[in-house]
Amino acid sequence: xxxxxxxxxxxxxxxxxxxxxxxxxxxxxxxxxxxxxxxxxxxxxxxxxxxxxxxxxxxxxxxxxxxxxxxxxxxxxxxxxxxxxxxxxxxxxxxxxxxxxxxxxxxxxxxxxxxxxxxxxxxxxxxxxxxxxxxxxxxxxxxxxxxxxxxxxxxxxxxxxxxxxxxxxxxxxxxxxxxxxxxxxxxxxxxxxxxxxxxxxxxxxxxxxxxxxxxxxxxxxxxxxxxxxxxxxxxxxxxxxxxxxxxxxxxxxxxxxxxxxxxx
Amino acid sequence: xxxxxxxxxxxxxxxxxxxxxxxxxxxxxxxxxxxxxxxxxxxxxxxxxxxxxxxxxxxxxxxxxxxxxxxxxxxxxxxxxxxxxxxxxxxxxxxxxxxxxxxxxxxxxxxxxxxxxxxxxxxxxxxxxxxxxxxxxxxxxxxxxxxxxxxxxxxxxxxxxxxxxxxxxxxxxxxxxxxxxxxxxxxxxxxxxxxxxxxxxxxxxxxxxxxxxxxxxxxxxxxxxxxxxxxxxxxxxxxxxxxxxxxxxxxxxxxxxxxxxxxxxxxx
Numbered sequence: 001x002x003x004x005x006x007x008x009x010x011x012x013x014x015x016x017x018x019x020x021x022x023x024x025x026x027x028x029x030x031x032x033x034x035x036x037x038x039x040x041x042x043x044x045x046x047x048x049x050x051x052x053x054x055x056x057x058x059x060x061x062x063x064x065x066x067x068x069x070x071x072x073x074x075x076x077x078x079x080x081x082x083x084x085x086x087x088x089x090x091x092x093x094x095x096x097x098x099x100x101x102x103x104x105x106x107x108x109x110x111x112x113x114x115x116x117x118x119x120x121x122x123x124x125x126x127x128x129x130x131x132x133x134x135x136x137x138x139x140x141x142x143x144x145x146x147x148x149x150x151x152x153x154x155x156x157x158x159x160x161x162x163x164x165x166x167x168x169x170x171x172x173x174x175x176x177x178x179x180x181x182x183x184x185x186x187x188x189x190x191x192x193x194x195x196x197x198x199x200x201x202x203x204x205x206x207x208x209x210x211x212x213x214x215x216x217x218x219x220x221x222x223x224x225x226x227x228x229x230x231x232x233x234x235x236x237x238x239x240x241x242x243x244x245x246x247x248x249x250x251x252x253x254x255x256x257x258x259x260x261x262x263x264x
Numbered sequence: 265x266x267x268x269x270x271x272x273x274x275x276x277x278x279x280x281x282x283x284x285x286x287x288x289x290x291x292x293x294x295x296x297x298x299x300x301x302x303x304x305x306x307x308x309x310x311x312x313x314x315x316x317x318x319x320x321x322x323x324x325x326x327x328x329x330x331x332x333x334x335x336x337x338x339x340x341x342x343x344x345x346x347x348x349x350x351x352x353x354x355x356x357x358x359x360x361x362x363x364x365x366x367x368x369x370x371x372x373x374x375x376x377x378x379x380x381x382x383x384x385x386x387x388x389x390x391x392x393x394x395x396x397x398x399x400x401x402x403x404x405x406x407x408x409x410x411x412x413x414x415x416x417x418x419x420x421x422x423x424x425x426x427x428x429x430x431x432x433x434x435x436x437x438x439x440x441x442x443x444x445x446x447x448x449x450x451x452x453x454x455x456x457x458x459x460x461x462x463x464x465x466x467x468x469x470x471x472x473x474x475x476x477x478x479x480x481x482x483x484x485x486x487x488x489x490x491x492x493x494x495x496x497x498x499x500x501x502x503x504x505x506x507x508x509x510x511x512x513x514x515x516x517x518x519x520x521x522x523x524x525x526x527x528x529x530x531x532x
Contacts, residue, residue: 030443037450041459048460049310052317056309188295191302199309204301 001106009106010114017117031120035079036127039072042194043131057198062138063226064196069131071193071218074158076128078166080121081159085113086166090173096261109252113167136225143225150229151221157241158217164241164248165189165213171248174255193218213240270365271373278377286385289337293386296333297393303329304400318464320492326400328461328490330390335486336458337379337386339421341428344375345445348432353439358529368429368516375425404491412498416485419505424481426512427452433516436523457483463492477512480505 021028046068050061059067089112092098101111136143143151166186192214200209209215220237223230282289304326311322320328348371351357360367390397431448434441453459455478462473462483473479484501487493493501 027440027443030447034443034447034450037447041450041454044454045459048464049306051466052464053310053314056306057312184292185295188298191299192305195302195305196309199305204305 006106006110009110013115014117018119021119028120031118032123035076035120035124039124039127039131042068042072057196059196059198062135063222066132066135066139066225067196067218067222068194069128069135070155070158070222071190072128073125073132073155074162074193074217075190076121076125077155077159078121078162080118080125082113082163082166083121084116084118086170088116090170093173093255093259098259099261102259108256109167109249113163132225139226141225147225147229150234151225154221154224154234154237157237158221160241161213161217161237161244162190164244164246167248168244168251171252171255174258189214213244216240271369274370274373275377278374279381281374282378282381286381289382289385290388293337293382293389296336296386297389300329300333300393318461320461323400323402324490324492325461326397327402328486328492330397330401331403331490332458332482332486334383334386334390335417335420335482338383339379339417339424339485340482341375341424342378342382344371344378344425345428345431345441347371348429349435349441352432352435352523352527355529357527361524361529367520368513371429372422372425376421379421403489406491408495408498409488409491412495412502413485413488416480416488416498416502416505419502419509420481420485422509423477423505423512426509426516427477427481429516430512430519433519433523436519436526452478452481455479456481457486461487461492463487474501474504477508480508 043065046061046064049056050064054060056064089098092100098112101108104111169186189212192208192212195215197209197215197219200215216233216237220230220233223233307322307325307329311317311325315321317325357367360370427448431441431445434444438444455462455473455476457479462470462479465473480501484493484505488498488501
């Protein structure tokens with residue numbers, strides 16, 4: 001199959017997801033509220049802490065808001081495009097329903113990753129964008145079109161890194177099978193993306209900044225808007241994207257070789 | 265069979281079935297240590313350049329979060345709402361309608377068993393992390409805090425479970441209740457003091473929160489143990505907490521009787 005065919009499949013899946021969402025409108029509203037509620041919880045944390053302090057590791061309230069908004073933006077896109085698909089992949093591996101994807105005439109990873117769109121996640125990505133825009137305005141920043149394009153590219157890298165990490169975690173189901181809830185570890189890890197890099201010291205710095213991709217996915221784009229484009233950080237982000245995407249795909253492919261379906 | 269013996273058996277069964285999931289609880293507890301790391305990093309940075317926030321020093325605030333974590337595993341409702349919802353949707357609830365057993369008491373016995381297992385399992389990673397934590401733990405030694413904190417903890421468990429029970433019963437009316445549960449969890453996370461100690465909120469908000477049941481879920485017992493509440497506030501809080509236990513039990517009972525009128529048991 002060529003790229004155009006894959007694009008057509010994706011479009012068909014997107015259309016199906018939209019029709020399905022429109023059939024269950026109440027559900028869509030509820031899940032949008034759920035995501036919005038959790039975003040509000042995180043913003044409230046910032047508001048409460050900054051009632052009692054001027055800065056966190058040199059980051060002022062609105063700088064922090066920009067960082068948290070960026071972290072939310074990456075996560076909302078992940079929730080919108082990939083979370084349900086990968087979450088269901090783990091369930092399907094356990095139940096044997098994963099066979100369905102293998103029998104389709106396309107790349108299994110593509111088929112698994114793009115079957116559903118969650119419109120609530122995508123809708124809340126606009127809320128996250130509004131948070132970022134509000135922070136930019138309050139900080140008096142005037143980013144040029146180039147700055148915004150670079151920011152968007154870095155957020156895209158962040159999405160790919162998150163996708164790679166999530167895919168790797170979920171693919172462990174090929175080996176672990178019964179270990180339910182392993183997907184939740186992704187959220188634990190991503191909690192750290194709401195913190196400025198400067199807050200990490202010692203072992204935490206090594207683990208969350210250098211080894212795991214939690215901190216750079218949000219800090220690099222946010223810093224680019226705040227302090228201008230920093231080539232070293234951007235290169236680091238691109239390298240991390242290649243590494244984590246590569247890791248995710250290779251663990252998935254190795255897991256695929258182990259997959260032996262389940263008895264019916 | 266005496267009433268107590270029935271629920272003792274339910275408790276023992278709950279104990280056995282939850283021990284099967286010991287690794288799930290242990291892994292969950294391990295991940296919660298990462299959350300604790302997040303809390304330590306964030307609040308550590310917020311305290312830079314000042315010794316107190318809201319009248320409490322860094323170690324007092326960190327102790328609050330460590331104890332809160334332990335509380336969650338001992339008295340928090342995990343997926344009881346979902347289990348009850350599944351029993352209603354799958355018709356498994358029908359068997360309880362024919363037996364001389366109170367569904368609430370049966371489910372509560374299993375909840376107590378589950379929390380006993382998850383609570384003690386959660387202590388393992390926390391004890392392992394103790395060498396790193398112990399320098400930051402500062403607990404007041406007043407005897408009254410234990411005397412008032414333990415009943416507060418018991419009533420908090422009842423509030424936690426009864427709210428989950430009520431949400432589970434919504435399955436009599438709605439096909440899918442997961443979104444209700446997660447939305448309510450977001451509210452509980454804030455108003456229960458799990459995101460930040462409630463006393464750091466503006467005073468009007470803190471006073472308002474004291475009238476809501478969420479305050480008595482996690483914040484209240486944790487605040488008694490960690491010295492964030494004085495004896496007078498603890499005593500008046502216990503009275504309000506008891507009110508919420510009774511009110512929620514009444515709501516649960518109402519939902520159960522109303523829900524059963526809508527329920528259709530099919531098959532044998």
